[in-house]
Each structure stands twice: as structure tokens, then as C-alpha cells.
Amino acid sequence: MIEFRNVTKLFPDGTIAVDDFSLVAPSRKITVLVGSSGSGKTTLLRMVNRMVEPTSGGVQIDGEDIVNERPVLLRRRIGYVMQNAGLLPHLTVADNIAAVPKLCGSSHRAARTRALELMETVGLDSHMADRYPSQLSGGQQQRVGVARGLAADPNILLMDEPFGAVDPIVRAELQQELIQLQRELDKTVIFVTHDIDEAFLLGDQVVILATGAKKLQVGSPSEIIENPADDFVAAFIGVDRGRRALRIKHTPNGPVLVDTEGRTQGTLVEDER
Amino acid sequence: MGWALDNLGLVGELTVDHLRQSAIAIMAGFVLSLPLGWIAWRYRFLRSAMLATTGLLYTVPSLALLLILPIIIGFPATSEANLIIALTLYALAIMVRAVADGLDSVDSSVRQAATAIGYGGGRRFWAVDLPLAGPAILAGLRVTAVSTISLATVGILVGVTNLGYLFTNGLQRRIVAEVLVGVVVVTLLALLIDRLIVLAGRVFMPWTRRPRGRGRNTRTAAVSAAT
Ligand SMILES: Nc1ncnc2c1ncn2[C@@H]1O[C@H](COP(=O)(O)OP(=O)(O)OP(=O)(O)O)[C@@H](O)[C@H]1O
Numbered sequence: 001m002i003e004f005r006n007v008t009k010l011f012p013d014g015t016i017a018v019d020d021f022s023l024v025a026p027s028r029k030i031t032v033l034v035g036s037s038g039s040g041k042t043t044l045l046r047m048v049n050r051m052v053e054p055t056s057g058g059v060q061i062d063g064e065d066i067v068n069e070r071p072v073l074l075r076r077r078i079g080y081v082m083q084n085a086g087l088l089p090h091l092t093v094a095d096n097i098a099a100v101p102k103l104c105g106s107s108h109r110a111a112r113t114r115a116l117e118l119m120e121t122v123g124l125d126s127h128m129a130d131r132y133p134s135q136l137s138g139g140q141q142q143r144v145g146v147a148r149g150l151a152a153d154p155n156i157l158l159m160d161e162p163f164g165a166v167d168p169i170v171r172a173e174l175q176q177e178l179i180q181l182q183r184e185l186d187k188t189v190i191f192v193t194h195d196i197d198e199a200f201l202l203g204d205q206v207v208i209l210a211t212g213a214k215k216l217q218v219g220s221p222s223e224i225i226e227n228p229a230d231d232f233v234a235a236f237i238g239v240d241r242g243r244r245a246l247r248i249k250h251t252p253n254g255p256v257l258v259d260t261e262g263r264t265q266g267t268l269v270e271d272e273r
Numbered sequence: 274m275g276w277a278l279d280n281l282g283l284v285g286e287l288t289v290d291h292l293r294q295s296a297i298a299i300m301a302g303f304v305l306s307l308p309l310g311w312i313a314w315r316y317r318f319l320r321s322a323m324l325a326t327t328g329l330l331y332t333v334p335s336l337a338l339l340l341i342l343p344i345i346i347g348f349p350a351t352s353e354a355n356l357i358i359a360l361t362l363y364a365l366a367i368m369v370r371a372v373a374d375g376l377d378s379v380d381s382s383v384r385q386a387a388t389a390i391g392y393g394g395g396r397r398f399w400a401v402d403l404p405l406a407g408p409a410i411l412a413g414l415r416v417t418a419v420s421t422i423s424l425a426t427v428g429i430l431v432g433v434t435n436l437g438y439l440f441t442n443g444l445q446r447r448i449v450a451e452v453l454v455g456v457v458v459v460t461l462l463a464l465l466i467d468r469l470i471v472l473a474g475r476v477f478m479p480w481t482r483r484p485r486g487r488g489r490n491t492r493t494a495a496v497s498a499a500t
């Protein structure tokens with residue numbers, strides 16, 4: 001469990017990136033922070049691994065204040081996956097993944113074995129082990145990023161727009177794989193995105209943020225779609241347009257659901273009694 | 274050609290002396306430039322002062338430096354140490370800037386990524402910052418090596434023997450072949466050391482070898498700077 005307790009971040013230039021934010025990210029669930037650019041998502045995420053120190057308030061992991069832990073050690077037990085993968089360009093794929101276990105004291109051999117194992121987990125062919133990041137596609141780099149995030153087998157995984165830089169098809173694939181992975185691994189995940197569809201797809205708990213990390217609504221995807229807190233949220237999640245604004249159209253074969261563009265999205269199935 | 278063959282022994286000895294003097298200065302310049310370059314990079318307010326000082330050093334005529342240095346350090350002007358120290362100072366003038374610029378060139382997002390996965394400060398410097406600054410440092414080192422090897426010849430003017438001897442002796446005795454041999458050997462030596470540095474770069478920075486790897490720009494810059 002990760003708990004933000006009234007955290008505020010005032011940057012030296014006067015920007016209030018996060019203003020009195022509190023939240024509990026439950027264990028073994030995916031919490032998605034979603035909001036427009038500059039709403040403070042990355043700042044919140046970085047408070048968890050102490051890349052950013054809050055100006056006031058604090059973060060607890062499983063009830064322990066993280067200020068009591070050395071930042072370097074804290075970071076080694078928290079997986080972090082960045083936008084654009086954040087791979088080290090001078091290390092091969094295997095060495096990028098092995099970097100974390102090595103920092104934690106694993107032998108070279110054990111770290112490499114672990115890296116190859118993880119490459120398989122995230123669906124990377126082992127013949128890529130000795131390539132450099134610049135020799136991979138964006139989607140492959142992203143997989144390496146995820147593998148590296150998992151390398152030390154952390155309980156906590158922080159993901160900052162990990163799939164933001166890949167094309168929609170690869171993104172959909174990576175999202176499905178993350179869902180699959182999470183089923184097996186049961187990590188406590190905080191996932192940042194500005195894509196509301198991604199948030200609803202992945203999140204057990206979705207947090208919609210406005211500037212200053214102001215919480216507009218917190219809830220499960222169903223709760224938010226069924227009962228948006230206000231008009232802004234309703235507009236933000238798009239209940240009135242596209243795939244989420246469905247109406248019933250009657251056809252000779254029974255009722256179907258049609259979106260605002262007139263595209264049929266599915267059929268209406270009655271609950272079995 | 275005839276002169277060179279007749280004096281192979283002399284040319285060989287002078288080459289060994291020359292190589293020793295230059296190599297020590299190049300290595301000393303390289304090693305010292307790492308902490309100095311790091312300081313210049315890390316502490317912004319020191320940077321311009323340091324780069325200005327080392328840059329200014331480069332404008333001091335080499336002969337003048339060779340005459341002033343002995344007074345400051347207390348070695349005789351004719352000692353090899355005098356020449357080596359002077360050459361090291363010139364090497365620093367190039368290398369400190371190269372190291373600082375190299376560290377500047379490291380992508381801050383890569384640095385942050387390294388921090389985020391748990392590299393501590395010192396470890397990150399050696400394992401991430403320095404290797405990624407490598408191509409720029411290598412480019413600086415190539416310029417330094419070539420200029421040091423040619424600059425070393427002025428040593429003969431204060432009595433430090435090396436390949437420069439072929440110039441002064443050839444001039445005095447009007448043996449054109451001797452001067453030409455000197456020019457050719459100094460040039461070959463410079464090219465050889467340059468090749469060795471490039472090779473070392475390939476060995477220690479394998480990621481720059483690949484066609485799509487980083488450091489391509491700095492590599493071409495090094496080539497044009499060295500030619
Ligand atoms: N180091 C910093 N110094 C000053 N201001 C900063 C710093 N880092 C972030 N900010 C500011 O804090 C605010 C929140 O930034 P943050 O990076 O957390 O936003 P974000 O929600 O992650 O945005 P994006 O979706 O674009 O990544 C922004 O206004 C940003 O300009």
C-alpha cells in the first residue's frame with residue numbers, strides 16, 4: 001500500500017505542482033493517475049521513489065515513512081518504467097535489465113540469467129539480448145523498460161506514461177500484456193497516463209487530476225463512467241461522445257449499440273435470469 | 274631516404290624519447306582532466322573561470338612557457354620533466370573543456386533514468402555519465418594527442434632531446450633530408466597514436482561502433498578536428 005499524506009510540492013521557481021494531495025494506492029492493484037499535461041502526475045510518481053521530495057506532507061509505503069529509508073536503496077526496491085523507456089544507451093538490452101539486480105548485489109551471471117528470464121516474460125526474443133537500445137523499435141524498447149522495472153522483483157511498480165511513445169497497435173498489445181502480467185505478478189502499480197481510455201482499461205482505481213494534482217474524482221472505471229463527479233469530468237472522460245456515448249438501435253436481429261459517429265459497437269445482450 | 278637509413282639508430286632513439294615524453298603528457302592530461310572537467314561541469318560558477326584559465330594557457334607561447342616553468346617549479350629547463358609538465362598543461366587546456374562538454378552532452382533523461390533505477394551518485398558517474406561523455410572526450414583526446422606530439426618538438430629549443438633535434442640539427446647543418454625525416458616521423462607518430470586512440474575507443478565504447486549508435490556526430494567531429 002502506498003499512501004500520499006497531504007503532499008505539496010512547490011518548485012523553487014514558484015510552481016505549485018502538487019497542492020495538498022492525499023491518496024491511498026491499495027496493494028496489488030493498479031492505480032492510474034490520469035490528467036492533462038502539467039497536472040503534476042510525474043511529480044507525484046517521483047515522490048514515491050524520492051526523486052522529488054515533497055515540500056510538505058509525506059509518503060508512506062506499507063505504513064512506513066519513506067523519509068527514513070536511503071533514497072538509493074528505496075529506488076532499488078521500486079520498479080520504475082519511464083516514457084521512452086529511459087534505457088541506458090551504452091548498455092545492451094540484457095545489461096540494461098541486469099543493471100538493477102547488479103546494483104542490488106547479484107553476481108554478473110545471476111543478473112544475466114534473470115535478465116534473459118525477464119526478456120521472455122515481456123515477450124522479447126533472446127537473440128536481442130546483446131543489442132543496444134538504438135537497435136530496437138520503440139515497442140521493443142518499451143518492453144525492455146518494463147522488464148527492467150521488474151528486474152529486482154519489486155513489490156511496487158511506478159509507470160510514467162510507459163506506452164505513450166508507441167503506435168496505437170503496439171500500445172494496445174503492450175496494454176494487454178501488462179494486464180496479463182499483473183494477473184501473474186500482483187504488483188502494487190501506480191500508472192500515469194493522459195489517455196483516459198488507457199486509464200479505464202488498466203485501472204482498478206482511477207484518479208482524475210487537474211492542475212496542482214487536484215483530485216477531480218477517484219473511483220473504479222465503472223463508478224466514474226456511471227457517475228461522473230461533475231460536468232468537467234463527464235467531458236474529460238467523454239461520456240457524451242465517441243465510444244462511450246452509445247445508443248440503442250433496433251435491427252431485425254435485435255438491438256445493437258451505436259456510437260455518436262454512427263458506428264455499431266456491439267449488440268445488446270439481455271442478462272440471463 | 275639515404276640519410277634516414279644511415280641514421281636509423283639515431284632516429285629510433287629520438288622516436289622513443291619523443292614518444293615517452295608525449296605519451297606521459299597525454300596520459301597525465303587525460304587523467305587530470307577527468308576530475309577537473311567534472312568540477313567545471315558540476316560547479317557552474319567555477320566553469321567559466323576554469324575554462325578561461327585553461328584556454329588562456331593555450332595562448333602562452335610554448336617557448337616562453339618552457340622558459341618560465343623551470344623558474345616556477347625549480348627543475349632545470351633542460352630536464353624532460355619541464356617539457357612534460359608544459360605539454361600536460363597544454364593537454365589540459367583542451368581536455369578540461371572536452372570533459373565538461375562531454376558531460377554536458379549526456380541526456381538528462383538518461384541521467385534521471387539511471388538515478389531512478391538506483392544508481393548512487395559516484396557509481397552513476399563512473400557507470401553512466403563518464404561512458405556517455407566518452408565520445409566527446411575521445412574527440413578531445415585525439416586533438417590533444419596530435420597537437421602534443423607536434424608541440425613536443427619545441428623541447429629541443431631548451432635542450433630537451435627528441436625528434437625536434439632532427440629539425441634544429443638539419444637546419445644548422447643544412448641537411449634537408451634530416452629535416453624531412455623529422456617531419457615524416459613526427460607525422461607518422463601522430464597518425465599512429467591517433468589510430469590507437471580510435472581503436473581504444475572502439476574497444477571501450479562498443480555501443481558507438483554500430484551504425485545507428487550514439488556518438489556518431491562526435492566521431493565525425495573528431496575526424497574533422499584531427500585532420
Ligand atoms: N523541476 C521542476 N522545476 C520547476 N517546475 C517543475 C519541475 N518539474 C515539474 N515542474 C512543473 O510542475 C508542474 C507539474 O509537472 P509534472 O511533470 O508533474 O506534470 P505531468 O502531469 O507529469 O505532465 P505531463 O503529462 O506533461 O508529463 C508543471 O507545471 C511543471 O512545469
Ligand SMILES: [Mg+2]
Nearest residue numbers: 041042043160
Ligand atoms: Mg509527466
